Amino acid sequence: MLLSIVSYGLAMGGIYALIGITYNVMFTASRVFSFTAGALGMLGGVMGSLFIFRLGLPVVVGFLATLAGGAIIGVITELVAVRPVLKSLEQHLYVLSTLAFALMIQQFTAIEWSTEPQPFPRLLALPRGAFDQQFWLPVLACAATVFGLELLYRHTLVGRAFLAIAEDNYAARALGLPERRLRMASYAMAGMIGALAGFAGGEVLLAFFANEPMLNFYGFVPVALGGIGNNRGAVIGGFALGLFQQAANYVVGGVFASVAVFAVFIIVLLARPEGLTRAAAARRV
Amino acid sequence: MPITRRHVLAGSAAATATVASGFARPAIAASEPIKIGFLPALTGPSSSTGVAINRGTILAVDEINKAGGVNGRQIELITRDTQSDPTKAVNATAELTQRDHVQVLWGPLNSGEALAATPLGARAGVPQLDPCWVDSLIDVKKYPRAFRVAPSNQQVGGAANHYVVDVLKVNKVAVIGDTTGYGTASVEAYVPMLKAKGANVVYQGDTDASNPDLKPELLRMRDAGAEAIMPWSVNAGFLARILNTRGEMGWDVPVVGQTTLGSGQTKALLEKPENWAKVYQNNFRPCSYDASGKLPARTAEFVDKLRANKIEMGDTLLWWIAIGYDIPHLVATAVREAGTDPAAITAYLNSVKNYPGVYGTFSWTAEQHNGYPDDEVVMCAADSFRDGAFNLAPGYSA
Numbered sequence: 001m002l003l004s005i006v007s008y009g010l011a012m013g014g015i016y017a018l019i020g021i022t023y024n025v026m027f028t029a030s031r032v033f034s035f036t037a038g039a040l041g042m043l044g045g046v047m048g049s050l051f052i053f054r055l056g057l058p059v060v061v062g063f064l065a066t067l068a069g070g071a072i073i074g075v076i077t078e079l080v081a082v083r084p085v086l087k088s089l090e091q092h093l094y095v096l097s098t099l100a101f102a103l104m105i106q107q108f109t110a111i112e113w114s115t116e117p118q119p120f121p122r123l124l125a126l127p128r129g130a131f132d133q134q135f136w137l138p139v140l141a142c143a144a145t146v147f148g149l150e151l152l153y154r155h156t157l158v159g160r161a162f163l164a165i166a167e168d169n170y171a172a173r174a175l176g177l178p179e180r181r182l183r184m185a186s187y188a189m190a191g192m193i194g195a196l197a198g199f200a201g202g203e204v205l206l207a208f209f210a211n212e213p214m215l216n217f218y219g220f221v222p223v224a225l226g227g228i229g230n231n232r233g234a235v236i237g238g239f240a241l242g243l244f245q246q247a248a249n250y251v252v253g254g255v256f257a258s259v260a261v262f263a264v265f266i267i268v269l270l271a272r273p274e275g276l277t278r279a280a281a282a283r284r285v
Numbered sequence: 286m287p288i289t290r291r292h293v294l295a296g297s298a299a300a301t302a303t304v305a306s307g308f309a310r311p312a313i314a315a316s317e318p319i320k321i322g323f324l325p326a327l328t329g330p331s332s333s334t335g336v337a338i339n340r341g342t343i344l345a346v347d348e349i350n351k352a353g354g355v356n357g358r359q360i361e362l363i364t365r366d367t368q369s370d371p372t373k374a375v376n377a378t379a380e381l382t383q384r385d386h387v388q389v390l391w392g393p394l395n396s397g398e399a400l401a402a403t404p405l406g407a408r409a410g411v412p413q414l415d416p417c418w419v420d421s422l423i424d425v426k427k428y429p430r431a432f433r434v435a436p437s438n439q440q441v442g443g444a445a446n447h448y449v450v451d452v453l454k455v456n457k458v459a460v461i462g463d464t465t466g467y468g469t470a471s472v473e474a475y476v477p478m479l480k481a482k483g484a485n486v487v488y489q490g491d492t493d494a495s496n497p498d499l500k501p502e503l504l505r506m507r508d509a510g511a512e513a514i515m516p517w518s519v520n521a522g523f524l525a526r527i528l529n530t531r532g533e534m535g536w537d538v539p540v541v542g543q544t545t546l547g548s549g550q551t552k553a554l555l556e557k558p559e560n561w562a563k564v565y566q567n568n569f570r571p572c573s574y575d576a577s578g579k580l581p582a583r584t585a586e587f588v589d590k591l592r593a594n595k596i597e598m599g600d601t602l603l604w605w606i607a608i609g610y611d612i613p614h615l616v617a618t619a620v621r622e623a624g625t626d627p628a629a630i631t632a633y634l635n636s637v638k639n640y641p642g643v644y645g646t647f648s649w650t651a652e653q654h655n656g657y658p659d660d661e662v663v664m665c666a667a668d669s670f671r672d673g674a675f676n677l678a679p680g681y682s683a
């Protein structure tokens with residue numbers, strides 16, 4: 001039982017954390033909270049199954065094609081749902097535009113792919129074990145992403161440019177940083193991370209169009225817990241959520257598990273509205 | 286002369302009388318085709334049923350017309366693809382009843398569309414044949430001309446309960462649904478029925494269909510001593526996860542439930558083919574193989590006919606094609622016996638007793654428009670699929 005809690009908890013935690021990071025990457029680049037994160041996760045599973053299972057491509061090719069597909073969806077999100085509303089950011093129109101775009105993706109998948117969950121291929125030809133690849137792959141994907149992002153943000157010029165526009169958009173532009181292109185690149189990167197979440201978690205979640213709202217909701221929790229824009233917080237929040245949810249599945253079961261998750265979520269936010277890992281932001285008055 | 290209210294009333298009464306007495310019916314009526322308005326979902330998410338039923342319906346109409354039609358009149362099938370969309374089903378129903386003046390409506394073929402379209406058919410007074418299971422669809426007071434040509438959900442659940450309690454002789458039962466309307470409503474409806482049969486429901490629960498790990502629920506069932514699992518869901522992922530977890534736990538209790546348990550989609554999600562053993566899903570006795578691997582005579586003859594006409598059945602379910610085939614023949618019989626007047630067709634259908642269809646033996650009365658017999662709803666072995674049909678689950682007497 002403990003093994004089952006840990007294995008599923010870590011797998012789901014890794015997926016939630018990656019979706020949380022997807023939210024964050026899009027947010028830091030544009031100050032827009034894009035609700036396409038869950039759609040990207042869902043598409044990662046669907047595209048993986050499409051490329052590897054249905055079209056019979058090798059796993060590596062299918063994986064790269066899935067990442068490319070995620071990047072394209074990310075760029076389209078920026079063009080269609082984010083850029084038009086940036087001018088009036090304070091009106092929160094992005095909630096409508098990104099949510100509408102996510103719904104369109106979900107409906108399109110339902111019609112063109114299937115409304116039934118479809119099988120996801122086994123990625124590595126390893127024998128099934130207690131701590132199977134379906135459990136450690138999402139964890140590995142999450143670790144690789146966090147490591148890669150740290151490297152990018154701290155040690156490369158492009159990464160520092162990303163941070164610069166996240167920190168102060170106007171100042172960065174005044175310094176001559178290509179803000180629009182950097183934002184596009186951020187959305188492409190977020191698309192890849194979201195697709196990676198769905199791809200790595202494909203064996204657990206299957207290629208199913210209805211994963212979108214589920215990932216949108218549960219992927220949001222680590223962001224809120226860890227503080228918006230804080231990737232380390234999202235990782236901690238994601239794994240905490242995964243493990244707690246799975247433990248709740250065992251202890252209370254059924255629909256009450258989700259109730260327990262959201263009860264704890266609300267209590268944490270009431271106690272620390274700024275998130276668990278973030279200092280309360282000072283606001284100039 | 287001023288026009289008073291009395292004049293207007295008298296005038297409109299006269300006008301009504303003229304209309305009611307009828308324009309002379311054109312002489313061509315006797316040779317006009319008999320119109321069946323057919324509402325399958327041929328595209329969209331619920332189209333797999335519609336595509337299969339369509340094959341049977343086209344075959345039957347061709348067959349009747351080639352044999353000279355009904356009393357010398359051909360049958361004209363007017364098909365409108367509902368695209369799995371209740372709104373389109375409603376529009377098509379309006380078109381078929383008001384513009385095409387069809388004699389009978391056949392469909393829509395799934396519950397969501399039928400619930401939306403049936404009131405419209407009832408208002409137009411057109412006899413309507415529905416193959417959907419949802420209980421509330423059939424109501425002789427609200428829709429006096431709507432007839433069910435399939436079992437109701439009540440009968441489907443009843444058959445599963447009957448199999449578990451009376452055939453398998455299992456006493457401790459676990460009932461699980463997903464959190465959709467169908468799942469929760471089924472659990473709520475079938476658990477009291479099980480208890481009324483004397484079964485002990487040791488586990489009852491609803492779980493989100495997208496929950497990837499159902500092991501906690503299955504452990505709870507096993508700890509409660511369950512000897513059979515009855516899942517109510519149309520979600521292949523949910524069902525396959527139950528079967529995979531059961532396999533992984535090495536627990537060999539029977540799983541008894543809805544038709545999706547035996548679908549290709551469920552099969553595709555199984556980790557091992559053996560996980561499909563001891564899985565029994567709803568099916569229909571006339572379209573099931575008996576212990577010696579044979580179909581009933583009437584159905585075997587029908588399958589030969591399908592083969593002769595090169596109609597594919599391995600990629601779908603035989604009972605869908607069979608129901609599609611039965612309805613035009615039923616309509617032809619009704620017209621032959623009673624003519625094309627909607628009231629006369631309704632009266633005829635109300636008097637039908639043991640009509641021998643391929644899919645089932647139908648009977649209706651003026652008070653009961655659920656026409657499918659209880660004893661023809663059976664359970665089948667999921668892993669025995671061939672040519673669109675399954676073996677009868679073990680334990681049924683011949």
